Amino acid sequence: MFSRLLASIVLFSSALLFAGGAMAGNLAQDSWHQIDSANFHIITNGDPAAVRTLAQDLERYRAVALDLLGAKDDGTKLTVYAAADRDSYAGLVGDDLAELTNGLFDTTAEGSYALVNLDGRTGERQLEAREFLFHEYTHFLSYNGTTTHYPYWYSEGFAEFMSTMTFGPDNTYQIGAIPGERAMTLLYTSPMPLQQLLEATAYNTPDEDKGRVYASGWMLAHWLIMNSGKAEQFKGFVKDYNNGADPVKALSKNLGMSFSQIETSYNSRFQNGKFDLARGKVPASFKPARPKVKALSEQQTVVELARFLVKSGYNLEGVEAMVRYAEKKGIYTPELNAVRADAATRIGDFERAQQLLAQVSPPDRSSFWYQKAEAWLWLNREITKFGDERNKVMLKKARDTFVNLVNNQSEQAMHWYGLAMSMEMLGYPKKQYTEMLEQAYLRAPREQHIAQWMAQELYNQKDADYFARVAQPLMLEMTSEAEYNQMKMMLAELKPKGQESAKGGAKGSAKSSAKGTAKDSDRLSAP
Template sequence: MFSRMLAYLVVFSGAWLFTSDVMADNLAKDTWYEIDSANFHIITNGEASSVRRLAEDLERYRAVALSLLGAKDDGAKLTIYAAADRESYAGLVGEDLSELTNGLFDTTAEGSYALVNLDGRTGERQLEAREFLFHEYTHFLSYNGTTTHYPYWYSEGFAEFMSTMTFGPGNTYDIGAIPGERAMTLLYTAPMPLQELLRATVYNTPDEEKGRVYASGWMLAHWIIMESGKAEEFKQFVKDYNNGADPVKALAKNLGMSIDEIEKVYNDQFREGRFQLARGKVPATFKSERPKLKVLESQEAVVELARFLVKSGYNPHGLHELVKYAEQDDVYTPELTAVRADAATREGDFDRAARLLAQVAPSDREEFWYQRAQAWLWLNREIGSMGGDRSKEMMKGARDKFVKLVNNQSDEAMNWYGLAITMQMLGYPKDQYVEMLEQAYLRAPRELHIAQWMAQELYDRKDAAYFAEVAQPLMLELTDEAEYNQMKNMLAELKPTLADNAKAESRIQGKASVKDKTSAAASGASKATP
């Protein structure tokens, strides 16, 4: 189906796609702040008091959004990198992406994060920053910890719909306003033809057309939510879409309208140009608390920025400039060395990574940042060796480090994933390493390589219902035609029954207790020596 050995490296290196000449050392010269609230961790070089107010509004927005979405509050905290201006934003994401975007969201096996350019495109800092952050956080709430997929038009259109939420007196909020930038797109380019919109994906839509998907998706989402009276029927459409139904036929079927009737409503809305607003109350359970503000020391800021550049891969060349700055301004730290080693491992330069880690003093080698960098170096280096050339001693060392990491940083999927790989390579029984793999999957169900491996293991043991739970949403992520067709055939072959589906749903709902159980299992992994 796919090469798991290749996937281990790809999960690191796949994001390293963008290059840029933006000088990231300029970022480190700014004053950076850390703003912490109950549910947000914000790193910013923007005006601290303004960003602090944004954090307060984000907490209020979160309370309303959870209520409107009926979403479960799992306590997951989102990290946001809030760049003060376009130059800072380009230093984080690269010149090309900074021209195309003002905000980004990514959910990965290393955690979810959002970025925002506080300046926006018009210079209306506070308003646009709020909209971008609300937009990106809507993605977080929609996708965090779930395998449900939404069509591209609705994912972005609904995030735009939510982004214009404003708060008024008496703890009220208004929703449904027209996003200014999307209105301009519609006026200058016209709505995207409905069937083209419904079938649009992030992969088949050219960059220059993506703004039309956002704008047209917002208009259609606004009608469905505010005027159609078919919000419940739309939920069934999402289920059908996730089960592989044609989006055009499924929307018509579930809304009980022909596609021509839906297109008429869609176009009439544009011609009339009037969109309803709704007002509500912030949930009474919400309690506003002042976010904590801290000025980051230069050493902390450099490491934070370097870690982001390596993790995201948007502007990898920026790491070199940060290192030069840290050395020249005497703010270089051992942790920065570990970040550089991590970058070298992701690039496949294992010798360089080993030389860098050797520079870290023994007194610092119990730190988690060192343990993580060394565990992944040892693992990836042994993956690159063939058969008998692999060092079992190194593999056992990597295993023990991953055990320590999962027992101290159990929310990070990558720690569980690394442990599963090392246990498999050391010859552990299948049920033991798959248990660790499941922990990675439950924490990062949208990470492609983790989900692919999980699906293969479930297929091999003929667990039809659980396999369908993993494979069906995975198919919406696969861009390789051969992999897609193979997954489709595997699904058709197993055909879970209704009873199987009920069992799988019960198992997935009970994932919290599974997490508790397997932490103890991970501790046992360090004692086994097959």
């Protein structure tokens, strides 16, 4: 059985395994701005005028992408951290990730965010900054609020395909161009063998081969969308893939082609080097955005960046560097105490977290940032105990605080998750705490620890169909072989009446090139 009681500790502390250097302290010395439009909240130390233009492009891209994908507009606003250069990016994610990536996207129980390096890994402008942003936002559109999974090659290849969208006069757009960095990868290393590509995952692919997955995945996705005539059939593949089918056999079955035929088409794309372009019109309903720019004070900057470091866990050591900077400059705030307490709770240093929160003055303790940190401290401290050892008074306080947070910030899955756990440990009827758990799951279906607990409860209830809808996409996220095999046995035991596709369908598949006319083409050539 899954260790649900340790889920909170694991959820928070696992990020520490990836903590990098403490370069983050230097970030607070930069000038940071907040740029807000209808659907984006951008925090940047880049040129605010240039990033404001990027925000306008993002809004226009969003309108076209929603139309092309047939995706639902749920009004969710995405937070984007746009680092001006490689050093700034490394301060947020640590040196190792800064060497491997130019952008990241993550869905968490606290919401989704994208992170981009506006200047590329080397400090040279390898790619347009908006290509990074379009790529990461495509992930958001594909995965936000849904449990649908795509194979690694398609997830990244499709995001690359969409990232090259450009805009022209008369409200037109063009899509299908060759991403510059991916072209270099294909020319210098050759495409990845098709079977290896189809079976690739983020976990079984060495870091040095991930660029080939992006480039080769783009080439295969481009063929599927623009030339194969199989876009609708590909949706059947996504359904089968989410139901655990072998990716090689499932693609062949759904496309109605033998593996060798698909392989021939795939290889010929590289040999031919010619890739069609499509043009279309930005939806007439789109209204140009007018993003608002606001300079952040040093106090706001330190809290904002420290909160990101704790939430992401990429470079958690950087929090104390931020603290030292704030103390030196005389800009330390009570909210920074809550951020530090949150970080201490995540590594199980409950005494330190308590000391930090005790330093917050009573007038500030009604703030949601304080209540959240305190409730999770209370809850995590009791999770490490068993039975009568637990302090029921503290659990009731945690429960009441989570109720208040849920009532005021109902979109936050974390609040519902905390409420469900506190209710379970207080002995509430299963029906009552699982209702709270379901609310957390519906808001963050891709948060693995929430989904695991949800799956376990559905298994216990013998709700075969609902269990399958939760368990099947969850299995695609699991890195533990033991947990994967256990979930597989549970699925086999319940035997759902029918396999259902994951909620959301093949949301990431474009509607083919019908929205535009493929009149031109782009060609691979040596740089």
